Amino acid sequence: MENMFNLAGKVAVVTGASSGIGADTAFAYAQYGADVALLARRAEKLNEVKAKIEAIGRRAIAVQCDVTDETSVKEAIQTVLDTFGHIDILLNNAGVAVRGGVDSMSVEDWDKSFDTNVKGIFLVSKYVVPQMQERGYGKIVNVASVNAVVADKFDVFIRHSYNSSKAAVVGLTKGMAASYAKYGITVNAIGPGLFESEMTSETLFKSEEFLAKYNTLNPAERPGRRGELSGTVIYLSCDASSYVQGQLIIVDGGGSIV
Template sequence: MFDLTGKVAVVTGASSGLGRDAAMAYAQAGADVVLLARRLERLEALAEELKGMGRDVLAIKMDVTDEESVKSGIAQAYEHFGHLDILLNNAGIAVGGGVDTLTVEDFDKSIDVNVKGIFLVSKYVVKHMIENEYGRIVNIASVNAVIADKDDIFVRHSYNASKAAVLGLTKGMAATYGKNNITVNAIGPGLFESEMTEDTLFKSDDFLTLYYGLNPMNRAGKQGELNGTILYFSSDAASYTTGQFIVVDGGMSIV
């Protein structure tokens, strides 16, 4: 049920962190992979690793906030493979600050990458899924779509807003495209060590003490611990599951 042999998985934000891990997981499950991100040299290095596993891999430089970049990149991917079966919308940023300190530019940037990016990539992928009457779309939201933090260490109002918007977009797409055998689901990671967090949250002993103290598992997520949920939503194991949101946070959101 989790075998992805013959499928093509498109991964945004694939140059590092959770996106890179997911690309590896897709390849291990048998899928060919389209790697998308702004840092082409990193994508090309990852592509060589995946090709060594016997996969067909395409690395494309893309800015998910730029429509022409997205349109061109997805067209290139479709021309190469002839079908696009899975889309992992993983590209995202986290900008700190409350509404009293955030600049308009920082707020707009959060919305552009975290929401508009998903819209644009989905826009150009989903038409091919409709033609093929098959698709699995997985949107990476965040536990911070449903919980917030009053502590100044972790105030991220634009992040809260953008990730909550991902859930609304996920439900809307799921309701519309279910008739085309396309499922659309979202995942809410808690704290994972990644390029986005290692130089910020993981450098703050005060934050880690607070987070670990509140988390039932008393730790952050480890590399690869998101992959099982990603593969579930991307496979036929979830063929009758759509519009859903699974939080992978060590129980943080339940206490």
């Protein structure tokens, strides 16, 4: 069973790899033996993650990429293939969380959510899946959200475009899984609850009132800690999950069950 979690010889592509979940998971991939291609818009942040991975003896490349732009994505994936020769694992992590309800948000903010959270997965997968089909192997993990299946409990969390775009990620995951299973490709999603990240540390995690309410409503009585998503992602990215297809695994401390 231990060998089923070994990623030695595998190449993983991580979008949104400059911070938060993306950076943590990229390092976890390296710890389990994979070489990693780091994709994001902020090149300087990517280089910090790259150095950390190289420090433990794994190969990594930092590739500047805007997942909402097809030309940028196409060139980035070609760079990965030119460097490593193949791609075994894809973590579609790049995402945004735009606040606002349908009564108040702009069309531009609505489109921003879908362009990054859904179109971004489509574009990156478009250029990764064909070589996975040719090789008869691939592991794709899409980052959705617990809010794909449950509504926000707090006014500060009103994000209708986020809710709906992450629900679309779940639908896209199921469609891809059904289509590509015959090629030896598994496609699954994770649904994180509240985790500390660059996006939340300067807002939600600075509000003692919000955290007190959140902890009261969550069975674990705390938000997720950095790194606590990595185990689930590694499982969905390795051969231990070879017969797991089209699933959404929620990692939220039990918040969605109460």
